[in-house]
Amino acid sequence: MKNILLYISIVFLSICTSCSDKYLEIFPEDKITTANFPQNEADIKLTLNGVYALLRESSIYNEGLFGFGVLDGATPNAFNWGNFPITKLGNGQLSATDTDIITFRWTRCYAIVFRANYLLKALEQVKLPDATKNIYKGEAHFLRGLAYSLLADAYGGVPITNTSLTTDEAREIPRASKEATWNQVIADYDVAIQNLGIKAPEIGRADKGAALGLKMRAYLYQNNYEKVLEVTQQIEALNKYALFPSYEGLFKQENENNSEVIFDIQYISGENSQGSFHDQFCGTGTGSFTRGSRYVPTDDLVDAYETIDGSPVDKSNKFKNRDPRLEFTIVIPGSYILGFRFPNYIYPGGAFNHPGNRLKHLSARKYRESQMANLPTSGQSAINNIVMRYADVLLAKAEALIELNKNVDEAIGIINRIRTERKDVKISLIPTGLTQAEARARLRKERRIEFALEGLYWSDIKRWNIGKDIYPVVVKDHLGGVIETKFPNGYLDYYNLLPIPVSELSLNPKLVQNPKW
Numbered sequence: 001m002k003n004i005l006l007y008i009s010i011v012f013l014s015i016c017t018s019c020s021d022k023y024l025e026i027f028p029e030d031k032i033t034t035a036n037f038p039q040n041e042a043d044i045k046l047t048l049n050g051v052y053a054l055l056r057e058s059s060i061y062n063e064g065l066f067g068f069g070v071l072d073g074a075t076p077n078a079f080n081w082g083n084f085p086i087t088k089l090g091n092g093q094l095s096a097t098d099t100d101i102i103t104f105r106w107t108r109c110y111a112i113v114f115r116a117n118y119l120l121k122a123l124e125q126v127k128l129p130d131a132t133k134n135i136y137k138g139e140a141h142f143l144r145g146l147a148y149s150l151l152a153d154a155y156g157g158v159p160i161t162n163t164s165l166t167t168d169e170a171r172e173i174p175r176a177s178k179e180a181t182w183n184q185v186i187a188d189y190d191v192a193i194q195n196l197g198i199k200a201p202e203i204g205r206a207d208k209g210a211a212l213g214l215k216m217r218a219y220l221y222q223n224n225y226e227k228v229l230e231v232t233q234q235i236e237a238l239n240k241y242a243l244f245p246s247y248e249g250l251f252k253q254e255n256e257n258n259s260e261v262i263f264d265i266q267y268i269s270g271e272n273s274q275g276s277f278h279d280q281f282c283g284t285g286t287g288s289f290t291r292g293s294r295y296v297p298t299d300d301l302v303d304a305y306e307t308i309d310g311s312p313v314d315k316s317n318k319f320k321n322r323d324p325r326l327e328f329t330i331v332i333p334g335s336y337i338l339g340f341r342f343p344n345y346i347y348p349g350g351a352f353n354h355p356g357n358r359l360k361h362l363s364a365r366k367y368r369e370s371q372m373a374n375l376p377t378s379g380q381s382a383i384n385n386i387v388m389r390y391a392d393v394l395l396a397k398a399e400a401l402i403e404l405n406k407n408v409d410e411a412i413g414i415i416n417r418i419r420t421e422r423k424d425v426k427i428s429l430i431p432t433g434l435t436q437a438e439a440r441a442r443l444r445k446e447r448r449i450e451f452a453l454e455g456l457y458w459s460d461i462k463r464w465n466i467g468k469d470i471y472p473v474v475v476k477d478h479l480g481g482v483i484e485t486k487f488p489n490g491y492l493d494y495y496n497l498l499p500i501p502v503s504e505l506s507l508n509p510k511l512v513q514n515p516k517w
Contacts, residue, residue, distance in 0.1 A: 038122045044136055047122055051115040051143045052205070054108055055265050057276045057385060063101035065108050065150065066265075067455035068385055069282035069364055071101075073295040075457045076473040076486065077448070078364075080295050081357040089495070092471075092487040096499035096517040103501040105154050112147035116140045117164050138195030142206040142214075145188030149218050152181040153459055154498045156514060160184050174510040182222055189215035198238055203257055203266065209238050210263035213388040216396055221463050225400035232397040235262075241390040245423045248328040251367045253383045262388040267381060275380035282453070283368045283381075293353035297330045297362045297453065300473050304448060310428035324425050329452050331363035333478075361478035366453050386454070391418055395447050402439045408432075411439060415446050467491030492516075 037043055057064040063086045064070060073080035074090035081087070086101050088094040096102075119140045123133055144162075151158045158181055159173035176184070192211035200207035212235045219227040235241070244250045244260040257264070268274045281294040305326040307313060314320045319332050326332065353360050367383050376382065394414050401411035409432040419427045430442050444464065448457055461467055471487035499517035 038126050040126060041128055041132065044119070044122060044126055044128070047115070047119045048136060048139060051112060051119060051140070054112045054115065055143075055146075056267070057265065057278055063104055065105060066385070066387060067101075067458065068278060069366070069453040069455060070295050071455040071458045072453050075461060076298060076300040076470060077452055077457050078295050078301070079298050079357075079359050079475045079484065081354065081359070082294070086295075089498075090486055091484060092489070092492055092495070094495070094499075096513065097502055099501075102498055103503060105150060105498070106501050106504060109147040109151045113144055113161065114164070116144035116147070117162060121164055134195040135197070135201060138192040138211070139206050141188040142192035142196070142211050145185045145192065145211075145218075146214060148181060148188065149185045149214065149221075152178060152185060153221055153462075155500060156497045157181050159508075159511070171508045172510060173508065175512060182218060185218045186215060189218065198240065204264075206263060209235060209240055210388065212238075213262040213393065216393065217388065220396050220399070221459060223403070223463060225403045228396050228400040229404070232393055232400070235393050241393070243390060243394075243417070243421050247325055247422050247425045249424075250389075251383070251386075256384045260390045261384075261386055262390060262393070264384040264386045264388075266384050269376055269380040269382040275376065275382055276385070277379050277381070278385060279368060279376060279381040279383070280378045282364050293357060293363045295364070296353055296357060296359045297364060298359070298473075298475050299362070300475070301448075301452060302326065302330065302332070302362065304445065306427060308427050323427050323449065325449055325452070327365070328424070329364075329366045331365045333361055358477055358483045359475065364453055391450055392456075394418060395443065395450065399443050399447075402436060402443055405436050408434060408436060408439045411443065415443060418446060418450055462496045465493075465496075467493070467495065 038047065055065060057066065057068065069078065070080075070086060072078040073086050078090075080090060084100065085094060085098040088098060089101060094102075120137065123136055123140075128136075148158070148160070157175045157178040160176045160181060161170070161173060162184075165173075189211050192206065193208055193215065196206060196208045196211055198208050200210075212231055216228055216231040216235065219225075219231060240259075241262060242259045244255065244258045246255075249255045250258070250260060267276050283293065302318070303313075305323040307321045308323060309321070311321070313322075319326070353363055367385070394417060398411040398414040401407050401414075412430050412432050412434060416429045419425065419429065434442065444460070444466075447460060451457065461470070467487070468491045471491040472489070473486040474482055475484045475486065477483055494514065494516040497514045497517075500511055500513050505511050505513060
């Protein structure tokens with residue numbers, strides 16, 4: 001019997017070895033494999049789209065990738081109700097064993113790095129015109145640089161990999177220094193700048209201006225002000241960007257991709273995760289358990305807004321005569337929002353936030369529909385989220401001029417453009433002749449107001465090292481009752497970096513945790 005089986009085996013083997021090479025190279029045609037992918041530009045574009053897809057804030061509840069209004073909840077700008085990690089990050093109770101923002105940013109960013117590396121390798125396998133290949137190459141480096149910049153800002157130095165790795169190899173990479181990580185960011189942006197055109201191939205894809213803008217931000221987050229000035233000059237030389245005439249309109253769907261937008265994340269409404277949950281967790285409340293205002297502006301943010309003419313705030317009505325950006329950013333008592341259920345937001349009716357949220361008299365308005373009847377289905381917000389806009393370039397240049405003490409009056413003039421050039425924002429000019437310290441204070445306040453609920457203040461607090469100066473911050477309800485005190489014993493400096501996810505430490509013994517975590 002064994003001899004018969006051996007004979008059959010030999011015959012079967014001989015038949016297989018006599019088959020033609022063509023017969024042996026039959027691959028499944030109904031699925032993508034390494035044997036049949038990539039083959040052409042369509043495959044390259046599919047790969048590129050897979051990298052861009054990771055930018056989308058489909059996980060706002062888990063603090064998303066960029067944060068936007070959610071990350072403002074980790075600052076005095078907003079309050080997060082509930083025992084969530086982003087709440088703990090904002091009040092000094094975060095633990096290295098927590099998840100969400102800690103793990104999500106790490107894993108999502110490295111997914112971008114992995115896919116960008118795969119795209120760069122795929123480009124070597126497909127014949128394309130040099131001009132076309134250079135654009136894809138530039139976008140891959142742009143996206144990888146963006147991912148490393150988010151990692152460096154959040155964790156400091158991280159493992160750097162610019163090639164595809166096996167699982168075992170990935171578990172052996174030590175952390176690079178913070179400086180080396182930022183150097184990698186700049187190197188990636190430089191390749192992108194070299195290869196991308198002034199106009200993107202399609203709306204939503206990166207162009208030279210986007211790469212320059214995020215390179216500028218990378219230098220800003222390192223307090224490298226000479227380089228900030230150098231890059232802002234390159235952005236201005238493109239002669240492409242301008243302040244949008246309406247601050248309120250800047251964040252509305254009908255004005256997307258306008259002259260102020262340098263780079264944004266594209267969304268459309270639909271049931272297949274093309275939209276975002278941003279409006280549900282950070283937007284106007286409806287009084288429902290299922291949507292609205294998990295992350296809510298605070299009175300501390302309201303109090304930071306100036307009056308239109310620079311006069312003292314009216315104590316009998318603190319919302320009167322205020323910087324128009326206040327009402328464009330926050331649903332305040334007296335704000336009118338047309339709705340099918342609630343006629344308006346006249347206090348003490350409140351902002352109809354999530355029932356679990358004790359802060360009920362304020363709500364987020366930026367990026368939101370003005371009519372509650374138009375609120376999208378949960379998870380289908382079609383409004384794009386702006387990652388970089390021209391106002392950021394202007395204020396970065398002003399900050400650099402002030403910090404280098406080169407021309408403080410020029411810096412004040414730039415800040416005044418933000419305060420006066422829009423049709424719906426006209427507030428008193430900041431006077432010239434200020435000292436460097438006085439100008440610095442005005443610049444920092446202007447950034448906080450201009451970008452309120454856009455997720456930038458968390459990074460600003462860290463790079464300015466001002467946590468110890470602004471905390472503790474008491475969050476109160478409309479009756480004056482204390483809801484929460486952020487950092488009640490003062491700011492903890494090690495909060496300037498997130499802890500390395502514990503799950504990653506267990507996978508890679510060469511990773512070292514950030515100090516004090």
